[in-house]
Amino acid sequence: xxxxxLRPRERMPAPEPDxxxxxxxxxxxxxxxxxQGKKSTAESVFYGAMDIIAEKTKxxxxxxxxxxxxxxxxxxxxxxxxxxxATYQVPMEVPVLRSHTLAIRWIIGFARARTGKAMAERLAxxxxxxxxxxxxxxxxxxxxxxxxxxxxAFAHYRW
Numbered sequence: 475x476x477x478x479x480l481r482p483r484e485r486m487p488a489p490e491p492d493x494x495x496x497x498x499x500x501x502x503x504x505x506x507x508x509x510q511g512k513k514s515t516a517e518s519v520f521y522g523a524m525d526i527i528a529e530k531t532k533x534x535x536x537x538x539x540x541x542x543x544x545x546x547x548x549x550x551x552x553x554x555x556x557x558x559x560a561t562y563q564v565p566m567e568v569p570v571l572r573s574h575t576l577a578i579r580w581i582i583g584f585a586r587a588r589t590g591k592a593m594a595e596r597l598a599x600x601x602x603x604x605x606x607x608x609x610x611x612x613x614x615x616x617x618x619x620x621x622x623x624x625x626x627a628f629a630h631y632r633w
Contacts, residue, residue, distance in 0.1 A: 494521060495536055499543060499574065506578050507597075522594030527601055535601075542604030546611045547577040550622035555631050564631045565622035577611070584610040 489501040500520070507516040524535040531538060552563040568576070581600050587610075588596040603609025 492517075497536065500536075500539065502574070503539075503578050503582075506575075507582055519593050519597065522592075523597040523601065526595060526598035530598070531602060538601055538605045542581070542601045543574065543577050545607050546580060546604045546615055547573040548615050548618045549573065551576075551618055552621050552625055555628075557631055562628040562631050563621070563625045564628050565625050566632055577615075580611040580614050584614075 488498050489505055491498050492501040492504060494500075504513070504516050504520050507520060509516065524539070527533070527535040527538050548568050550565050551568050553566050554561050555564045556562075581597070581604065585593065585596040585600045588599070591599075600609060600611060604611055
């Protein structure tokens with residue numbers, strides 16, 4: 475048994491592609507949407523949202539999902555770095571896996587924050603808004619980029 479444990483990325487393989495579309499990002503999204511261990515409920519909510527997207531937009535729902543994910547995923551973020559006695563917010567580029575994870579987290583969070591409709595409808599509306607570059611999740615991305623832009627002076631603390 476090795477003394478040094480495995481790093482987290484070596485331990486975590488990508489999930490199996492989902493059964494309907496054969497897509498790994500969709501499988502990751504469903505796993506993140508999973509609540510209290512009810513994966514079948516999460517799958518039915520997600521696939522219901524995809525059906526609503528196909529009905530409303532008359533487009534391929536997989537294309538809308540991928541476009542929304544690309545429009546919402548951040549390219550820059552700020553990370554705190556302690557230098558001397560001060561903590562600086564240092565802008566850094568976001569790795570692809572983390573940016574997709576953040577986008578998924580933001581979409582689910584803002585869909586859950588909406589009120590009045592079923593979860594599948596709220597999720598579908600977030601995807602449609604994200605694919606049009608509008609909505610709460612896109613605003614969150616823009617705020618993240620603005621924060622990174624305003625702290626560009628501390629970029630030399632990156633290492």
